[in-house]
Amino acid sequence: MSALAFTVRGLGFWAPGYPDLAAWRARPDACPEGQAREPAAPKAELLPPMMRRRTSLLTRMAAEVAAQALRDGSLDPTGATFVYGSVYGEIRTTLDLLAALLVAGEPLSPTKFHNSVHNTAAGYVSIATGNRAGNAALSAGRSTVAMGLLECAALVAAGEGDVVLVIAEEPLPEPLAAGRRWDPFAAAFALSASAPGDMPARTCRLEHGANDMPEAPRPIPPWLADNPCAAALTLVEALAAGAPARVALEPHLAAGWQCALGAGA
Amino acid sequence: MQPYPITAMALCNGMGDSTAAVLAALRAGRSGLGPCPAEFELDAVVGAIPSPLPALPRLLGPVRDTRQARIAAVALAELQAPLERARARWGGDRVAIVLGTSTGGIEASETAYAHAEAHGGALPPDYDVEHSHALDAVLHLARVLGGGLGGPAYVVSTACSSSAKVFASAQRLLAADLCDAVLVGGVDSLCRLTVRGFAGLEVLSSKPCRPFSRERAGINIGEGAALLLVERTGEGPARLLGVGESSDAYHMTSPHPEGLGARLAMERALHHAGLFAGDVDHVNAHGTGTKQNDSMESAAIRAVFAGAAAPAVVATKGYTGHMLGAAGATEIAFVVDAIAGRYLPASVGADPLDDTLAVDVVTARRDVPTRAALSNSFAFGGSNCSVLVGGPA
Numbered sequence: 001m002s003a004l005a006f007t008v009r010g011l012g013f014w015a016p017g018y019p020d021l022a023a024w025r026a027r028p029d030a031c032p033e034g035q036a037r038e039p040a041a042p043k044a045e046l047l048p049p050m051m052r053r054r055t056s057l058l059t060r061m062a063a064e065v066a067a068q069a070l071r072d073g074s075l076d077p078t079g080a081t082f083v084y085g086s087v088y089g090e091i092r093t094t095l096d097l098l099a100a101l102l103v104a105g106e107p108l109s110p111t112k113f114h115n116s117v118h119n120t121a122a123g124y125v126s127i128a129t130g131n132r133a134g135n136a137a138l139s140a141g142r143s144t145v146a147m148g149l150l151e152c153a154a155l156v157a158a159g160e161g162d163v164v165l166v167i168a169e170e171p172l173p174e175p176l177a178a179g180r181r182w183d184p185f186a187a188a189f190a191l192s193a194s195a196p197g198d199m200p201a202r203t204c205r206l207e208h209g210a211n212d213m214p215e216a217p218r219p220i221p222p223w224l225a226d227n228p229c230a231a232a233l234t235l236v237e238a239l240a241a242g243a244p245a246r247v248a249l250e251p252h253l254a255a256g257w258q259c260a261l262g263a264g265a
Numbered sequence: 266m267q268p269y270p271i272t273a274m275a276l277c278n279g280m281g282d283s284t285a286a287v288l289a290a291l292r293a294g295r296s297g298l299g300p301c302p303a304e305f306e307l308d309a310v311v312g313a314i315p316s317p318l319p320a321l322p323r324l325l326g327p328v329r330d331t332r333q334a335r336i337a338a339v340a341l342a343e344l345q346a347p348l349e350r351a352r353a354r355w356g357g358d359r360v361a362i363v364l365g366t367s368t369g370g371i372e373a374s375e376t377a378y379a380h381a382e383a384h385g386g387a388l389p390p391d392y393d394v395e396h397s398h399a400l401d402a403v404l405h406l407a408r409v410l411g412g413g414l415g416g417p418a419y420v421v422s423t424a425c426s427s428s429a430k431v432f433a434s435a436q437r438l439l440a441a442d443l444c445d446a447v448l449v450g451g452v453d454s455l456c457r458l459t460v461r462g463f464a465g466l467e468v469l470s471s472k473p474c475r476p477f478s479r480e481r482a483g484i485n486i487g488e489g490a491a492l493l494l495v496e497r498t499g500e501g502p503a504r505l506l507g508v509g510e511s512s513d514a515y516h517m518t519s520p521h522p523e524g525l526g527a528r529l530a531m532e533r534a535l536h537h538a539g540l541f542a543g544d545v546d547h548v549n550a551h552g553t554g555t556k557q558n559d560s561m562e563s564a565a566i567r568a569v570f571a572g573a574a575a576p577a578v579v580a581t582k583g584y585t586g587h588m589l590g591a592a593g594a595t596e597i598a599f600v601v602d603a604i605a606g607r608y609l610p611a612s613v614g615a616d617p618l619d620d621t622l623a624v625d626v627v628t629a630r631r632d633v634p635t636r637a638a639l640s641n642s643f644a645f646g647g648s649n650c651s652v653l654v655g656g657p658a
Binding site for chain 1: 371382388393399400401417420440461462510516530533645646
């Protein structure tokens with residue numbers, strides 16, 4: 001087996017108005033122009049209510065899709081290794097802290113402070129599931145999805161067992177955003193080493209090459225296409241479609257990392 | 266795992282703006298802690314880089330001139346020769362970058378947000394969230410100042426374990442043949458958000474921190490960079506032997522009281538390397554200066570080394586303060602220097618020891634060799650990492 005091959009055993013998805021992958025796949029071809037800027041957060045029932053009420057949209061999205069992927073792939077939540085990818089992480093909680101800093105003598109909220117770290121969701125999900133494996137929280141700009149999959153493929157190759165990649169990105173708040181607008185979404189991919197009998201279309205190999213693939217059959221709605229983690233949407237669609245395909249993980253580059261689906265182990 | 270040589274390193278922090286200055290202070294037992302800048306409006310002690318940081322060169326394209334970028338540039342400047350050698354040997358596309366940071370450019374966002382509040386929402390002209398604030402902005406800087414590093418590049422941000430965990434990623438990228446060399450390390454800058462955040466948690470000391478001392482009174486925040494080059498093969502002062510990662514699954518900010526996650530991380534590092542506790546001579550402790558950390562980390566060390574000779578325990582945050590996202594790599598570099606220089610640095614501030622902890626804390630420099638050492642880093646979210654470093658083959 002190539003060190004960069006793995007099988008996707010489960011998927012998770014959440015976007016405003018689309019609480020799971022089935023709802024997303026059933027969306028009309030012509031999506032509404034714009035979405036709510038303050039979307040209702042997902043249920044994120046993986047987190048106990050007392051814990052959940054302290055968490056951000058980002059952490060709830062991450063917990064929601066992680067739970068979906070674990071269920072879809074029949075994975076043990078206590079044993080899997082989680083890798084979280086996000087460009088701006090808990091940026092809205094961070095903005096609250098930036099505002100509080102301007103009030104002289106005002107102590108920062110300890111809860112907001114620990115909720116502002118990039119591994120916030122990682123911490124809450126490990127506590128909620130009793131998972132004592134290592135985890136990671138990554139960022140690589142518009143290459144976050146690609147680098148997250150490389151980290152996961154290397155974990156699988158190292159024999160670390162089941163690995164779940166959780167991609168989640170909130171909207172950037174003003175004034176920091178300076179006009180950059182996108183809607184939030186999250187997606188999760190439960191991965192493990194490929195084995196004989198795996199559904200061929202769920203076997204993946206990471207490759208590096210020119211991004212010359214044809215347009216995806218269904219374009220990504222504009223309110224999500226600008227999300228810096230949008231490559232995860234294309235990957236989710238291709239995996240759910242269940243046919244061999246080549247997905248650009250760094251579509252902003254002329255050549256970059258790609259995921260070849262149906263490439264076999 | 267297969268060991269990989271650590272072939273070069275560069276440091277800057279409260280002890281100095283060059284590797285030579287930092288290591289001279291470490292060997293001499295000279296702390297780099299000092300008073301917190303007045304504009305922070307806090308009675309606190311910090312580990313701030315003591316000299317002005319040079320402005321970035323103009324050739325860096327979209328990269329903004331933030332404090333974090335300047336700190337990274339200082340360390341990168343010292344690694345020019347080894348990076349050139351690595352590029353020539355392996356090819357630039359085979360050199361990966363995995364860096365840890367917790368702050369990213371948040372210091373720039375603090376200034377920008379204050380500016381926007383005072384100017385009807387307008388950001389300062391030199392601020393851009395993508396190139397000033399974002400965690401990954403430092404990657405572009407490393408790619409360019411590294412002379413053109415084209416391998417996989419990402420930031421690991423797991424708060425205070427960030428730049429220890431990068432060693433796990435580096436080792437796996439090498440093992441998976443995704444690259445032949447990895448620039449690893451951590452870069453954090455002082456900022457109000459972290460200093461006042463830890464003040465809000467009521468763990469900040471207004472005096473220099475004293476890990477493992479009965480007179481401890483909390484932590485100090487520090488800043489700086491530690492960059493190391495790990496290669497598939499080569500000559501170097503030390504080798505990366507193994508990395509153990511774990512989660513406490515207990516609480517967002519309080520460590521597991523018996524140090525369960527800390528113990529798992531150390532045991533997994535040993536298992537990973539195929540070594541036993543008896544093969545390890547010293548532990549560079551996380552040692553932040555809080556009673557909670559001292560108590561649980563000592564319990565974890567005692568448990569891991571039950572049945573083996575007690576290791577010497579070194580705590581170095583009395584030199585640098587807690588460098589958060591840069592702490593792990595900084596302390597791993599200190600271990601490399603201890604191995605190369607056949608000494609154990611004094612844990613400044615630890616004397617008089619808290620005798621209830623029952624671990625062998627090094628209070629005065631010892632001139633003894635180290636075969637292998639564990640370096641511990643623990644973080645918010647219950648994220649733990651222990652990195653096992655040994656001498657050259």
